[in-house]
Amino acid sequence: MKSRTRVAVIGGGIAGCSTLYHLTQEGWSDVVLIERDELTSGTTWHSAAQVTNFGMNQTMVGLKSHSIALYKALRDDPAYPVGYHHGDGGIRLANTRAQMQGYRHFASMARGMGVEFEVIDAEECARRHPLISTDNLLGGLWDGEDGDIDPAQLCQALAFHARRAGAEVYRNTAVTGLRQHTDDTWTVTTTQGSIDADIVVNACGYRVNEVGAMMGVHHPVTSMEHQYFVTEDIPAIAEAGHRMPLLRCPISDYYCRQEKGGLLIGFYEQACKTWGMDGVDPNFSNDLCPDDLDRVMDVLEGAFARMPVLTEVGIKRVVNGPITYTIDGAPLVGPIPGKRNAFCIIGLRAGLGEGGGHGWILAQQIVHGEACYDTWCLDPRRFAEHANVELTALKAIEDYQNEFRFHFPHEHRPAGRPAKTTPLTPILSAERAAFAVVNGWERIDYVKPHPGFQPTPGFGFDETFDLVAAEVANVQANVGLTEVNGFTRIEITGADRHAFLERLFCGPVTRRDGRVGLGYMLNHHGMLKSEATIANLPAGDRGPARVWYGSAAASERHDMDWLRAHLRAGEDVQIQSLTNDQTILVLAGPNARALLSSCARGDWSNRAFPWLSVRECFVGIAPATVMAVSFSGELAYEIHVPNPSLYAAYLALRDAGKALDLELFGARAIESMRMEKGFLHWKADILTEFDPFETSLDRFVRLEKPEFIGKDALLNRVQHGPRKHLVTLHVETETAPAHGGASVMAEGRVVGSVTSGAWGHRTGLNLAYGFVQPDCANDGDSLQVDLCGKMFDATVIPMSPYDPAMKIPRCQDVT
Numbered sequence: 156m157k158s159r160t161r162v163a164v165i166g167g168g169i170a171g172c173s174t175l176y177h178l179t180q181e182g183w184s185d186v187v188l189i190e191r192d193e194l195t196s197g198t199t200w201h202s203a204a205q206v207t208n209f210g211m212n213q214t215m216v217g218l219k220s221h222s223i224a225l226y227k228a229l230r231d232d233p234a235y236p237v238g239y240h241h242g243d244g245g246i247r248l249a250n251t252r253a254q255m256q257g258y259r260h261f262a263s264m265a266r267g268m269g270v271e272f273e274v275i276d277a278e279e280c281a282r283r284h285p286l287i288s289t290d291n292l293l294g295g296l297w298d299g300e301d302g303d304i305d306p307a308q309l310c311q312a313l314a315f316h317a318r319r320a321g322a323e324v325y326r327n328t329a330v331t332g333l334r335q336h337t338d339d340t341w342t343v344t345t346t347q348g349s350i351d352a353d354i355v356v357n358a359c360g361y362r363v364n365e366v367g368a369m370m371g372v373h374h375p376v377t378s379m380e381h382q383y384f385v386t387e388d389i390p391a392i393a394e395a396g397h398r399m400p401l402l403r404c405p406i407s408d409y410y411c412r413q414e415k416g417g418l419l420i421g422f423y424e425q426a427c428k429t430w431g432m433d434g435v436d437p438n439f440s441n442d443l444c445p446d447d448l449d450r451v452m453d454v455l456e457g458a459f460a461r462m463p464v465l466t467e468v469g470i471k472r473v474v475n476g477p478i479t480y481t482i483d484g485a486p487l488v489g490p491i492p493g494k495r496n497a498f499c500i501i502g503l504r505a506g507l508g509e510g511g512g513h514g515w516i517l518a519q520q521i522v523h524g525e526a527c528y529d530t531w532c533l534d535p536r537r538f539a540e541h542a543n544v545e546l547t548a549l550k551a552i553e554d555y556q557n558e559f560r561f562h563f564p565h566e567h568r569p570a571g572r573p574a575k576t577t578p579l580t581p582i583l584s585a586e587r588a589a590f591a592v593v594n595g596w597e598r599i600d601y602v603k604p605h606p607g608f609q610p611t612p613g614f615g616f617d618e619t620f621d622l623v624a625a626e627v628a629n630v631q632a633n634v635g636l637t638e639v640n641g642f643t644r645i646e647i648t649g650a651d652r653h654a655f656l657e658r659l660f661c662g663p664v665t666r667r668d669g670r671v672g673l674g675y676m677l678n679h680h681g682m683l684k685s686e687a688t689i690a691n692l693p694a695g696d697r698g699p700a701r702v703w704y705g706s707a708a709a710s711e712r713h714d715m716d717w718l719r720a721h722l723r724a725g726e727d728v729q730i731q732s733l734t735n736d737q738t739i740l741v742l743a744g745p746n747a748r749a750l751l752s753s754c755a756r757g758d759w760s761n762r763a764f765p766w767l768s769v770r771e772c773f774v775g776i777a778p779a780t781v782m783a784v785s786f787s788g789e790l791a792y793e794i795h796v797p798n799p800s801l802y803a804a805y806l807a808l809r810d811a812g813k814a815l816d817l818e819l820f821g822a823r824a825i826e827s828m829r830m831e832k833g834f835l836h837w838k839a840d841i842l843t844e845f846d847p848f849e850t851s852l853d854r855f856v857r858l859e860k861p862e863f864i865g866k867d868a869l870l871n872r873v874q875h876g877p878r879k880h881l882v883t884l885h886v887e888t889e890t891a892p893a894h895g896g897a898s899v900m901a902e903g904r905v906v907g908s909v910t911s912g913a914w915g916h917r918t919g920l921n922l923a924y925g926f927v928q929p930d931c932a933n934d935g936d937s938l939q940v941d942l943c944g945k946m947f948d949a950t951v952i953p954m955s956p957y958d959p960a961m962k963i964p965r966c967q968d969v970t
């Protein structure tokens with residue numbers, strides 16, 4: 156073993172092999188893979204190894220189609236050919252109209268990534284898969300590229316090509332310790348000696364947390380037992396004259412593919428079992444869990460009903476192995492939170508299908524700092540510290556039980572709730588708030604008309620439409636109150652705080668005490684990294700002069716890592732998180748000023764406290780920091796309150812609000828209003844795939860600033876012109892909002908994709924944002940949007956159709 160390397164990848168399953176291979180493809184050859192046993196001896200060797208394009212968002216579709224392209228190339232490479240049944244085709248079945256509608260949405264979304272799915276009816280399903288019955292079947296989603304691959308050959312081929320490019324692979328070498336030095340490099344201790352590495356990668360499958368513990372982190376990954384069996388040969392398969400397409404069934408929770416002359420059927424039973432919660436036997440390698448087919452009887456009956464031929468054949472082999480799950484079902488691929496020079500590629504539950512893409516995405520991040528797609532849906536920092544081992548297990552069980560049942564828009568499943576609450580959560584619940592989950596926090600979504608109210612899941616406008624309309628109307632006419640919990644709040648102190656922020660933000664950084672500004676940070680490629688408000692608080696009895704940096708709830712760990720990574724030695728800047736200590740109460744509407752004035756001393760007039768001001772005060776007896784900012788476009792105040800005083804502040808506002816028609820409003824009303832204002836959401840509309848000009852954020856960029864991160868790259872991009880432009884669309888339908896990923900079309904070709912959509916209740920417009928080609932991005936351009944398989948006319952309109960001059964929050968009519 157050599158004594159030092161650029162990257163040490165730990166684990167030789169598909170995750171590790173794919174990462175190693177792609178690092179060499181990105182040009183890094185001084186890289187090694189360390190495997191405790193033989194390659195693939197974890198989960199990979201016994202995988203059913205189905206490979207599909209299907210994914211829940213465009214990043215997942217893009218990386219899966221990369222897997223398919225790579226596997227085809229490896230299959231055809233005579234140097235180390237791989238057994239790959241590409242193109243058997245696969246059907247995701249459906250027996251409800253809502254599932255069919257979802258499939259049409261996924262087909263629209265995938266088209267934007269160059270992937271074609273077909274939505275077919277039950278008869279066509281049976282024509283393509285002659286073994287299935289059409290009972291209780293409406294149809295399905297067809298992926299013509301579906302297939303399966305030999306997992307061991309795939310990993311050996313990846314390792315072979317990586318070695319040829321200079322990488323080294325150390326088998327039968329277990330990593331036993333990891334030590335990080337002050338220069339952020341690592342010493343990796345193994346059973347065969349130690350090796351120094353600039354960067355380490357945890358790709359350890361179900362042993363992820365053994366290696367995590369060596370670097371002092373716990374990853375929100377747990378394992379589930381997962382079984383399939385392989386049948387004896389089935390004569391009807393031979394008679395069909397073609398290979399059987401794959402099946403994935405959300406009706407009875409199984410998958411099925413051809414294996415030699417028989418079928419391989421895998422089960423997602425309701426009585427499922429976690430595995431390895433109390434540690435994994437060190438000798439469990441190339442091993443399986445004991446069979447337990449009794450556990451899958453419920454699912455098996457469904458499979459028998461769909462494929463009656465199964466009742467006539469014997470079972471040849473049963474496989475029961477551990478498979479890893481995370482909190483939201485998607486893997487963790489990217490930087491390890493709170494660590495430098497440490498990455499992971501873990502929690503893969505469909506690692507053979509996705510692994511080619513995940514290794515590609517990770518290698519790009521390691522080598523270039525960012526990948527070609529926005530990788531937030533995979534980013535290990537998307538969960539905060541609430542993602543502990545017990546919560547992970549509960550969510551893993553729930554996810555396993557719903558393997559093929561995709562989430563509908565606005566669906567927040569019940570397991571592990573409530574994970575994060577404020578003192579107000581039970582109070583709001585008693586006031587009939589319905590909650591959505593944001594980074595674990597229970598956040599008010601809308602107010603239910605009665606306790607049992609439950610909207611029907613689907614892609615169209617649902618029964619909340621009129622409720623949200625009423626909430627918006629009250630905000631517009633009177634005043635509304637909502638709680639925004641978990642908002643990322645970082646306090647930055649020290650004499651160099653503004654110089655530090657100037658270096659990070661691509662636009663001006665407000666320095667005046669008592670003032671608030673909004674700004675954007677770019678990565679080193681000139682692409683959008685984050686969005687934050689900067690509020691300057693003067694020194695006082697609550698602390699020294701300081702900046703309050705505020706950003707989306709989900710960005711807590713992401714932004715903290717980015718800020719810390721860019722501190723310079725000797726710079727007088729201190730950073731601490733207040734996210735868990737403070738909650739925001741938002742007052743919005745024309746009566747907001749009168750309400751605030753009746754609860755808090757001082758002059759809150761427009762002259763004394765105009766838009767974009769910040770001030771400390773007391774709301775009733777609760778200490779509070781008030782900012783005059785507005786995501787709704789109405790006159791509005793964000794009232795930041797320490798959690799112990801939150802209820803007191805709420806009572807004061809509620810009490811005073813009785814005379815001013817104060818009502819609660821929720822996140823869905825905010826969504827409607829922010830879209831009418833042209834305000835963007837981080838990681839829906841603000842993506843690392845686009846620069847600030849493409850994202851229509853020109854007014855926040857100052858290219859004349861002497862320096863900011865990403866400036867040179869941005870200048871270079873400007874030379875080449877935009878590839879896409881974010882536009883606002885008015886979609887001509889009252890039946891459904893546009894959902895993220897939906898294809899935007901012009902004359903039958905895809906010209907872009909939707910990022911957000913909602914009904915604008917004040918404007919009466921069905922609004923969507925989307926990135927479209929520049930030649931379709933002019934106001935008045937006529938386009939179409941594919942909403943769940945139906946084409947609707949859409950017109951490009953100016954951003955902010957409601958009060959475009961921002962007269963309302965500026966109170967320009969008010970003296």
Ligand SMILES: Cc1cc2nc3c(=O)[nH]c(=O)nc-3n(C[C@H](O)[C@H](O)[C@H](O)COP(=O)(O)OP(=O)(O)OC[C@H]3O[C@@H](n4cnc5c(N)ncnc54)[C@H](O)[C@@H]3O)c2cc1C
Nearest residue numbers: 166168170191197198199202204205330360505506507508
């Ligand atoms: C029954 C079953 C069926 C499946 N079917 C499919 C399917 O059809 N399609 C699909 O895409 N996916 C499927 N999967 C999931 C897929 O197999 C996994 O997602 C994938 O194999 C995980 O690969 P990995 O590299 O993350 O982990 P592993 O394959 O477990 O690899 C981790 C490696 O790390 C090594 N390691 C651990 N600790 C150390 C250490 N301290 N030092 C050095 N090395 C270490 C291990 O020995 C192991 O080789 C299935 C899984 C199961 C169980």
